[in-house]
Amino acid sequence: MILQFFVLSQRGDNIVYRDYRGEAQKGSAETFFRKVKFWKEDAEGDAPPVFVDGVNYFHVKVAGLLFVATTRVNVSPSLVLELLQRIARVIKDYLGVLNEDSFRKNFVLVYELLDEVIDFGYVQTTSTEVLKSYVFNEPIVIDAARMPPLGPASIFMQGSKRMPGTAITKSVVANEPGGRKRDEIFVDVIEKISVTFNSSGFILTSEIDGTIQMKSYLTGNPEIRLALNEDLSIGTSDYRGSGAVILDDCNFHESVHLDSFDVDRTLSLVPPDGEFPVMNYRMTQPFKPPFRINALIEETGSLKAEVTIKVRAEFNSSVNANSVLIQMPLPSFTARVNFELEPGAVGHTTDFKEANKRLEWGLKKVVGGSEHTLRAKLTFSQELHGNIMKEAGPVKYLQIAKTSKTQNPYRWVRYVTQANSYVARL
Amino acid sequence: MSRNDSKYFSTTKKGEIPELKEELNSQHGMRISLLYFHVLQDKRKDAVKKVIAAMTVGKDVSSLFTDVVNCMQTENLELKKLVYLYLINYAKSQPDLAILAVNTFVKDSQDPNPLIRALAVRTMGCIRVDKITEYLCDPLQRCLKDDDPYVRKTAAICVAKLYDINAELVEDRGFLDSLKDLISDNNPMVVANAVAALAEIQESSSRPIFEITSNILAKLLTALNECTEWGQVFILDALSRYKAADAREAENIVERVTPRLQHANCAVVLSAVKMILQQMELIISTDVVRNLCKKMAPPLVTLLSAEPEIQYVALRNINLIVQRRPTILAHEIKVFFCKYNDPIYVKMEKLEIMIKLASDRNIDQASFTFFQIAALSFAYPFNIVEHFFVLLEFKEYATEVDVEFVRKAVRAIGRCAIKLERAAERCISVLLELIKIKVNYVVQEAIIVIKDIFRRYPNTYESIIATLCESLDTLDEPEAKASMIWIIGEYAERIDNADELLESFLESFPEEPAQVQLQLLTATVKLFLKKPTEGPQQMIQVVLNNATVETDNPDLRDRAYIYWRLLSTDPEAAKDVVLAEKPVITDDSNQLDPSLLDELLVNIATVSSVYHKPPDAFVTRTLSSAQKTEDDDYPEGSEIGYSESPANPANGFTSPPSASFTARASVAPASPPPTPPVPDLLGDLMGTDNGSIVPVDQPATPTGPPLPIVLLASTGQGLQISAQLTRQDGQIFYSMLFENNTQVPLDGFMIQFNKNTFGLAAAGTLQVPQVQPGTSVRTLLPMVMFQNMSQGPPSSVLQVAVKNSQQPVWYFNDKISFHVFFTEDGRMERPTFLETWRSLPDSNEVSRDFPGIVIGSVDATLDRLAAANVFFIAKRKNANQDVFYLSAKIPRGIPLLIELTTVVGSPGVKCAIKTPSSELSPFFFEAIETLLRS
Structure with missing residues (x-):
């Protein structure tokens, strides 16, 4: 089973180290770090999660930290990887924020947690709720506001389920400075969209990966009912009424009772403490993509070309998309790029990344229904032969639909949509 | 409380260890008021924390052992846990002092607080010191029967710990039976830990300890529903060893396990998939199997929405599953299309699976007739709307940025062409389009795969050679160059200017890598045999000269000599040899050996399935x-x-x-x-x-x-x-x-x-x-x-x-000494010898000079060789030299053909050998040299 667990900083420092079976070799953390670090000389590619070196190493990256487990036997790798994610989540539940500083300040608590989570290499529990009755140290919460908003760690947050700034940085066990805990429950509906347009603008593939995340601070752990869309159906059934939502597949957290799910699409659950996904779902049903992107390329001289990128937000004008970033790879012999924004554009940034020859266009805020254009004049250092230009735009956006608030307890429901892989081909 | 643990990491001016010692001991022996007691306890706790902090950063604080152990007798759980953490770390280096803690351990194991009981047993099990282990048995016995499930589940794991330290003790004290009793425990957490412990003990024991009977099976299947997610994995993995008696039982098991596919924990899903796949082998009803495949597909696909690390594990497993049961995901090829932000290791795996799933149905639009499309649209209403076609997708990847990925995509197109005959033509046209883009590495990769396509479909697509030749001068990678040269040589009769093309390479012949030189040599010979005109004749002279006199590469030289000999003695025979028809190839790249696949499928959802290696290839026994x-x-x-x-x-x-x-x-x-x-x-x-x-x-x-x-x-x-x-x-x-x-x-x-x-x-x-x-x-x-x-x-x-x-x-x-392997049956008849020599490819011939060896008496030498099972076959004279032919055989009937050339009586023997196992040639030479010398 699991031999060791350790957490390494980006520099390879041992932040936490626990040997569960008393048979680990010395320096395995170092061996591991060297392997990950020098996986590929060009540093672009991440190391795959498992590799062998007498001991097998598994690792995940959470908030810029490397969570690593080692084993000598033929374990279930998905168990170990899932466990590493859960350990990170439990520690985050306890500490409020996950970073090197909070680890160092709370190392005794972390060790206490690790001893309850794993015994002799066997997972015991990863439920924050259950752990509360065995763990006695109290967290020293570090002030989230004092954290640098975009530390070096934030670059690793890309693609993770939680976005920087949106995570709730509050410990589930620590008391509020004001004394009494506030009754609150946070529900995030996070949807990650993947869309691929072909060169003529048709949708080749589209997919939504959704998660309903819940984080409860309710006292007394009351039962909660969550109502989903009534026209929801699962699997490719024949039922296709208008407005029906067809999920390809979904799964639920173990605390969820599905007794009335088949009748009226409601879930009932007693939310355990800590953050957890109530439900994951996946759908490939066609939907209207939020953005349309058009790009036009013209050769304007022997060593010159002009690119016009148009992006149109095809959603309701009451919704805004934030931090949209459009990237476009340019030919490797591009020497210079001049940008020309539309008049009156606010909050746009343009950049030509020399190192990986990429054009980047950032839009801080896009209002639904609006359209924006960017013109870029490219200068080449060499004759353009062939045409390998294409556009890959990861459009990262976030829309906050509503924050409903009733008297007591506070219910915070938030709809977040993120781009997973949003690509328009040319 | 606004304590701050990081202060424990700060160092003081005074020696750190003496200072900590002082703090740990300050309160002992003092008479203190109750009020003051708590203050002191906090102070002690702080001191121990400092010790632990020093320990975690790798400082040696073992000298404080006695002082820390003195803090162990406390009701404060927080402090107790800290002391125990210290003990686990240092007991091994201080076994004599560790005994001091035994009394407290034994006392704690009877504490009214179940947390303390469990903690005592858990910690004792982690201290691998014999003296402590002796005292563990009684508390463990009690705890296995404890009223509190938390204590029982901790005790269950502790049995596995004890077994690891002293297996005999576990068997003698009957702990195995207690552990088996826990399988029927009413608490699922206890059941799960008992299963985990038994599974581990079974793993390291030769005797059957944990056999899954149908009775245990029933109990575990029931516990499965109530367990925590992790417990479910333990149980599923243990049950996967169970061999159902018949199809009926297998179906029953599968029915109980199927709901696990809906679990949010990927590990549970994969372990359930493993279990179902195994039971499916027994199920005869095709309807049931089809239905199960249908049920497994969505959860497997959902794994691809998880974190990239888990996606990778899932993909490696899916790779195995589709090799056995391609139908499961036959309609889901689209979900393997690469996403823009997938890590490269995920993309590579997806590509591999896409090739495996590629079929005539999904590869390309053009291979359908209108009626087929119409028929399909009834069968798969969704798919037809979207026209997803793998080939186009590959083509798209071939223009991405990451070079490795692009190469793999180009190869993927080639492999699809080889795999799917009906799609081959379209694949080739896509490859040609890619070549026209003139991105260097794309062109080179394309040429490499086109060479294989030619081998797969001889005399079908040669019309494109002209297009290929246009990129000739851009090739700079050995494999691509070699492939192109092979194409020119193979089809020399169809290429009008084949001689010119080859000639362009000749100038740089000495600088080319061996791979290219060898191909150039063969291609020139082919050209000469096909067009025996003046131009090629001159070229062959140049090449043979280069490849024999100017080179220091023995492979090249030997091949050149063989060609030379063939061409000079019998050009017709040379034609038969060099222009012989080649066997048609198939795409078996990345296909696993069936027996290995079987073994890996049994190991789905384990590390083995990620490495695609059997477990004993990387698991070392402790x-x-x-x-x-x-x-x-x-x-x-x-x-x-x-x-x-x-x-x-x-x-x-x-x-x-x-x-x-x-x-x-x-x-x-x-x-x-x-x-x-x-x-x-x-x-x-x-x-x-x-x-x-x-x-x-x-x-x-x-x-x-x-x-x-x-x-x-x-x-x-x-x-x-x-x-x-x-x-x-x-x-x-x-x-x-x-x-x-x-x-x-x-x-x-x-x-x-x-x-x-x-x-x-x-x-x-x-x-x-x-x-x-x-x-x-x-x-x-x-x-x-x-x-x-x-x-x-x-x-x-x-x-x-x-x-x-x-x-x-x-x-x-x-x-x-290799000659001991030469078997007694190594003698060959002349015709057999000649036939064997001819049947072996030229590349298998290698030669070496033994300059110091003198063969004085031919008969004595031959006798000596015969005694060592190297048999003389024939002899011929070549000018003043004698050439001897000998044969030998090593076990498994691997023949060794030897040609010795020497002037009898004067030093220097040239030895040429030919054998199917050319990797062993160095050993053969060594053996022959030894035999000749002795």
């Missing part, structure tokens, strides 16, 4: 269990050594017939039959798990010529060993001489051989009686081949370990 075996004094019935590692590793050799074995037995009927090998410490040290340790029981007669010394008396503390491999009566022996220069008699000799290239291992017992001081004993140890083959490049090193009852284990390296 020392502790091996130690036990040795302590047991080689018990009987330890056939486990055989069952744990298949005697025949992936190379597909079967074990040799026992003929040699019986032959030897009849020669020496006195010796007892060989005992099965026993796994042992010795074996583990040497990285083998299937060696033959053979106890000594009978004396052997010391005779024969002197042997080379392999272990000097100075190294072996007075024991000197000389040894050599010999061949007698068709059997290989290890001839050994033991000289005892110590003061004491030595006995109990055992020997073991490490894995080696030829799989040499002892076939019988090492027969060495007690060796008195000052005497020596000589013995012959019969050997067998192909027992324990090592992987990797061939090597003649034989690593040997010898052990006796008085001394430590001695290791030495011996060199395998």
Whole structure:
């Protein structure tokens, strides 16, 4: 089973180290770090999660930290990887924020947690709720506001389920400075969209990966009912009424009772403490993509070309998309790029990344229904032969639909949509 | 509370250890008021925290052992846990002091607070000190029957801990039975831990300890529904060993397990998939199987929405699953399309699966007729709307940025062309489009795959050669260049200017890598044979000159000589050889061997399925269990050594017939039959798990010529060993001489051989009686081949370990003298020899010069060679030189053809050999050289 667990900083420092079976070799953390670090000389590619070196190493990256487990036997790798994610989540539940500083300040608590989570290499529990009755140290919460908003760690947050700034940085066990805990429950509906347009603008593939995340601070752990869309159906059934939502597949957290799910699409659950996904779902049903992107390329001289990128937000004008970033790879012999924004554009940034020859266009805020254009004049250092230009735009956006608030307890429901892989081909 | 643990990391000016000592001890012996007590306790806690902090950053705080243990007797759980953490870390280095803690442990194990009871047992199990272990048994016994489930589940794991330290104790005290009782516990957490503990114990034991009966199966299936997610994985993995009695039972099991597919935890899903796949093998009803496949597809696809690390694991598993059951995901190829932000390792795996799932149905739009599309649209209403086509997707990837990925995508197109005949034409046109983009590495990769397509569909697509030739001058990678040159040579008759094209390469011939030179040589010969005109004739002169005189590459030179000889003696024969029809290839790249696939499918959802290697290829057995075996004094019935590692590793050799074995037995009927090998410490040290340790029981007669010394008396503390491999009566022996220069008699000799290239291992017992001081004993140890083959490049090193009852284990390296492998049946008739020579490819011929060797008397030399099973076949005269042809054979009927060229009486012998196992050539040369010299 699991031999060791350790957490390494980006520099390879041992932040936490626990040997569960008393048979680990010395320096395995170092061996591991060297392997990950020098996986590929060009540093672009991440190391795959498992590799062998007498001991097998598994690792995940959470908030810029490397969570690593080692084993000598033929374990279930998905168990170990899932466990590493859960350990990170439990520690985050306890500490409020996950970073090197909070680890160092709370190392005794972390060790206490690790001893309850794993015994002799066997997972015991990863439920924050259950752990509360065995763990006695109290967290020293570090002030989230004092954290640098975009530390070096934030670059690793890309693609993770939680976005920087949106995570709730509050410990589930620590008391509020004001004394009494506030009754609150946070529900995030996070949807990650993947869309691929072909060169003529048709949708080749589209997919939504959704998660309903819940984080409860309710006292007394009351039962909660969550109502989903009534026209929801699962699997490719024949039922296709208008407005029906067809999920390809979904799964639920173990605390969820599905007794009335088949009748009226409601879930009932007693939310355990800590953050957890109530439900994951996946759908490939066609939907209207939020953005349309058009790009036009013209050769304007022997060593010159002009690119016009148009992006149109095809959603309701009451919704805004934030931090949209459009990237476009340019030919490797591009020497210079001049940008020309539309008049009156606010909050746009343009950049030509020399190192990986990429054009980047950032839009801080896009209002639904609006359209924006960017013109870029490219200068080449060499004759353009062939045409390998294409556009890959990861459009990262976030829309906050509503924050409903009733008297007591506070219910915070938030709809977040993120781009997973949003690509328009040319 | 606004404490801040990080302050514990700060150092003070005064020596840190003395200061901590002071803090830990300050309160002892003081009379204190109750109020003050809490303050003090906090202070102690702080001090211990500082100690732990120092410990975690790697400082040695073991000198504080007594002081920390003194803080152990406390009701404060927080402090107690800290002390225990310290104890686990340092008890091993301070075993005598650790005993101080025993009393508190035993007391704690009876504490009214279940958390303290559990903590005591958990911690004691982690302290691997014998004195503590002795005291663990009673508390453990109690805790296994505790009222509190938290204590019981901790005790269950503790049994596994104890088994790891002292297996005998666990069996003697009946803990295994208590553990089995816990399978029926009413708390699912306890059940899960009992299952995990039993599974681990079974893993390290040779006896059946944890057998899953239908009764246990029923209990576990019930517990499955109530367990935590992790417990579900333990139970599912344990149950996957269960072999259902019939299809009916298998269906029942599957029905109970299927709901697990809906779990949010990926590990549960994969373990459930594994279980279902295994039971499916028994299910006969195609309807049930189809239905199960349908149920498994969505959860498997959902795994691809998880974190990239888990996606990777899922993809590696899916790769295996689709090789066995392609229907499961046949309609889901689209979900494997790469996403923009997938890490490269995920993209590569997706590509591999896409190739596996590519079929005539999804590869390309153009391969459908209108009616087929219409028919499909009824069957798959969604798919047809979207027109997803793998080929277009590959083409898209081929224009991405990441070079490795692009290359793989281009290769993928080629592999699809080879796999799907109907799509080949479209694939080729896509490849041509890509070539036109003129991105260097795309072009080169495309040419490499097109060469394979030509091999797969001969005389079909040669019309595109002209287009390929346009990119000729941009090629700079050896493999692409070689492929292009191969194409030009193969189709020289269809390319008008083939001679010009090849000529352009000739200028740089000396600088080209070997791979390209070899292709150039062959292509030029082909060109000459096809168009025997003046131009090619001149070219061939240049090439042959370059490849023989100017090169130092023996492969190239030998091939050139063969061509030269062929062309000069019989051009028609040369045509038959060089322009022979080639076998058509298929796409079997990245297809696993069926037996390996079977093994890997059993190991779905384990590390093995990620590496695509069988578990014993990377799981090393732990020392502790091996130690036990040795302590047991080689018990009987330890056939486990055989069952744990298949005697025949992936190379597909079967074990040799026992003929040699019986032959030897009849020669020496006195010796007892060989005992099965026993796994042992010795074996583990040497990285083998299937060696033959053979106890000594009978004396052997010391005779024969002197042997080379392999272990000097100075190294072996007075024991000197000389040894050599010999061949007698068709059997290989290890001839050994033991000289005892110590003061004491030595006995109990055992020997073991490490894995080696030829799989040499002892076939019988090492027969060495007690060796008195000052005497020596000589013995012959019969050997067998192909027992324990090592992987990797061939090597003649034989690593040997010898052990006796008085001394430590001695290791030495011996060199395998290869000629002992030459078998008695190596004689060949002339026609057979000629036929064999012709049937082997030119690349298998290698030659070497032995400048120092003089053959004085031909007859004596030939006799000597014949005695070593190298047989003379023919002789011819070439100017003043004599050319001898000889043959030999090594086990498994691998022939060795030898040509010796020399001037009798003067120094210098040129030896050319040809054998199917050309990787062994260096050994053959060595053996021949030895034989010629002796």
